[in-house]
Amino acid sequence: MRKEDLFDDDFLKQFKTGAELTGFLKEIQKRGIEKMLEGHLDYGKHQKSVSSNARNGHSKKKIKTSFGEAEISVPRDREASFNPMIVPKRGSVIDGVENVIVSLYAKGMSNSDIEEQVREVYNFDISTSTISRITEMVSGDIIAWQNRPLEPVYLIVWMDGIVFKVRENSKVINKTVYIAVGLRRDGKKEVLGLWLGKNESSAFWMSVLTDIRARGTEDILITATDNLNGFTDTIKNVFPESKTQICVVHQIRNACRYVVWKDKKAFTADMKHIYNAPNQEAAKMALEDFAQKWEGKYSYAIKSWRDNWEELTVFFEFPLEIRKIIYTTNLIENLNGKIRKYTKNKLSFPTDDAVMKSVYLAVREATKKWSMPIRNWGIILNQFLTIYEKRVRL
Numbered sequence: 001m002r003k004e005d006l007f008d009d010d011f012l013k014q015f016k017t018g019a020e021l022t023g024f025l026k027e028i029q030k031r032g033i034e035k036m037l038e039g040h041l042d043y044g045k046h047q048k049s050v051s052s053n054a055r056n057g058h059s060k061k062k063i064k065t066s067f068g069e070a071e072i073s074v075p076r077d078r079e080a081s082f083n084p085m086i087v088p089k090r091g092s093v094i095d096g097v098e099n100v101i102v103s104l105y106a107k108g109m110s111n112s113d114i115e116e117q118v119r120e121v122y123n124f125d126i127s128t129s130t131i132s133r134i135t136e137m138v139s140g141d142i143i144a145w146q147n148r149p150l151e152p153v154y155l156i157v158w159m160d161g162i163v164f165k166v167r168e169n170s171k172v173i174n175k176t177v178y179i180a181v182g183l184r185r186d187g188k189k190e191v192l193g194l195w196l197g198k199n200e201s202s203a204f205w206m207s208v209l210t211d212i213r214a215r216g217t218e219d220i221l222i223t224a225t226d227n228l229n230g231f232t233d234t235i236k237n238v239f240p241e242s243k244t245q246i247c248v249v250h251q252i253r254n255a256c257r258y259v260v261w262k263d264k265k266a267f268t269a270d271m272k273h274i275y276n277a278p279n280q281e282a283a284k285m286a287l288e289d290f291a292q293k294w295e296g297k298y299s300y301a302i303k304s305w306r307d308n309w310e311e312l313t314v315f316f317e318f319p320l321e322i323r324k325i326i327y328t329t330n331l332i333e334n335l336n337g338k339i340r341k342y343t344k345n346k347l348s349f350p351t352d353d354a355v356m357k358s359v360y361l362a363v364r365e366a367t368k369k370w371s372m373p374i375r376n377w378g379i380i381l382n383q384f385l386t387i388y389e390k391r392v393r394l
Contacts, residue, residue, distance in 0.1 A: 150192060158182075158329050166355050176200045177355065179191065193212070245311065255271065274290060
């Protein structure tokens, strides 16, 4: 049996944590081999034997893996005729062990934790260095994935960064993993890539966007971003026809930074009238009412709305179904939250390769359910075709 048949993605994705997966495998191994022996001997574990053959303890069996040999414990019979198919004589390791190790690593387990789990499940020792070699196989996958061709057109691309602590020159510093998620013309979401830089900046985003273009993307209809200085101009330089919507939720957070606690509830309630307005004209009137009430006390918060007004209100140009998915970067922030969940056990990473490997595997786990179009896709596609008939290029 091929390892991909025994432990494929459809099998692994049903387990939410490494503990669930390893617990299941431990029980399966125990029950499976014992049941095979019962069938072979034709009597149960605590029943009396009706033949000359009987249980005869356990033996150590040396098995091969892709990365060396190991020993596991296998029950035996007196006549030495028992040959469990899970671990056949002169056979190789339970073939999916490498997939299991990579899956546990992707779910945030450390090498030492994986070593312990494998020992409990398979009854053999595997060193942390071997585990590292197994997970290193992912490096080739990352390179191929990062260089794969992209769609010629994305309807929307959400962009954000997530910060990790990485060791460099004997110091632990902050580095940003840049993430871009695209909405394809079939309604499905796709992570376009991961890029590692020191600090989130418009200059680095220029290299990200250039890479996306070099891999075949000719047009992005709408980009959704945070309010990074110069980001909109950077996008225009690479995709000049793209409209950029600044995340309204980021704007709300930024504005509230200048507000004292006792005013925040009323302040945020008044802000809702701006972004919940039915159109841009009504939103502008709501901003003026908001400013009249609060500008004397929080002038800088009002200034941030006025300075970014054009990019903050792009979503008003679109129907409600499109508005809901572009006026915030919630989609990509939800992905970032799942990445954090899978990497939370790693306080810092020893190398750039280590952080990229962990984030890539976390993304792979987090996006396994991205197999269906987004909600209201039929309506949204028709809206895009009405607005951008020639650019959608179906």
